[in-house]
Amino acid sequence: MAKELQGTEGRVFEEYLSEDDIKGIVSEVAQRITADYEGRNPLFICVLNGAYIYAADLYRAIPIRSEITFVRLKSYEGTSTTGHVELVTPLREDIKGRDVVLIEDIVDTGTTMHYFKQMLCEMGAKSVAVTAFLFKPEALLYPDAEPEYVGKSIPRKFVLGYGLDYDGYGRNIPAVYALKD
Ligand code: 5GP
Numbered sequence: 144m145a146k147e148l149q150g151t152e153g154r155v156f157e158e159y160l161s162e163d164d165i166k167g168i169v170s171e172v173a174q175r176i177t178a179d180y181e182g183r184n185p186l187f188i189c190v191l192n193g194a195y196i197y198a199a200d201l202y203r204a205i206p207i208r209s210e211i212t213f214v215r216l217k218s219y220e221g222t223s224t225t226g227h228v229e230l231v232t233p234l235r236e237d238i239k240g241r242d243v244v245l246i247e248d249i250v251d252t253g254t255t256m257h258y259f260k261q262m263l264c265e266m267g268a269k270s271v272a273v274t275a276f277l278f279k280p281e282a283l284l285y286p287d288a289e290p291e292y293v294g295k296s297i298p299r300k301f302v303l304g305y306g307l308d309y310d311g312y313g314r315n316i317p318a319v320y321a322l323k324d
Contacts, residue, residue: 148320150309156320160295165305165319168294169197172274173204175292176244180207185242187211188234188263190255193248196306196314197276197294201246212236218255228258239267244292248306249277253288260287277302277319297321 146158160168189198191213202211215231243263250256256273263271274292281299283289303309304316313320 146318146320147323148313148316150322155323156303156309157323158318159297159300159302159321160305160319162317165200165317168276169200170204172292172294173201176201176274177205177207180205180209180242180244182207183242185209185244186236186238187244187246189213189246190248190259191215192314193306193308194246194276197248198246201274210236216255216259228255228262230262234266238263240269243268243271245271245273247273247275247290249279249302250275250288250290251279251282253283253285256288256290257285276305277307 148156150156185207187198187202187209189195189211192215195213198211212234214234217229217231219227219229245256245259247256250273256275260271260273272292273288273290274294275290276294278290278293278296279299280289280296301309301322302319303313304319306314307319308314
């Protein structure tokens with residue numbers, strides 16, 4: 144029988160990716176990034192909070208000369224003229240001329256990555272690519288936000304665990320669980 148978790152208000156989550164599935168996925172993505180970025184001294188940028196566990200596993204599996212840093216982003220709905228995403232903590236690294244790889248937990252509508260990629264290009268990055276542990280292609284609104292390095296494409300389901308939260312909780316669950324219909 145599938146492993147299940149009980150959420151609030153009678154919600155039930157069912158195991159979707161096991162710890163072994165996750166290890167396999169991370170190792171495959173790491174090999175692809177390693178092959179593409181060897182000799183390019185990339186700067187990895189982990190988008191907090193959700194991506195920190197994926198970033199920790201992924202980064203340790205990429206044995207090339209590189210740096211990693213962390214950002215926290217604030218998203219706006221609606222009326223802002225400066226874009227829909229703002230850096231809550233400033234980026235200390237000079238990204239001019241750098242090959243940047245964004246590490247994201249999940250790309251859903253792609254809004255966050257669309258605006259953040261745009262911001263990094265305006266700051267002078269030489270290239271900006273995205274790796275997302277999970278990707279919901281059916282929800283994507285911005286084609287340019289399709290991640291170059293996808294761990295796994297999933298249907299439009301709410302998922303938690305492996306860094307992803309449910310109202311702030313569940314990030315420490317080592318497997319990924321999906322909300323049952
Ligand atoms: P986007 O800007 O692509 O619509 O949204 C990306 C962000 O939404 C992710 O970084 C994540 O914080 C949140 N998100 C989207 N789908 C899910 C999901 O299924 N589970 C959780 N926990 N967060 C999600």
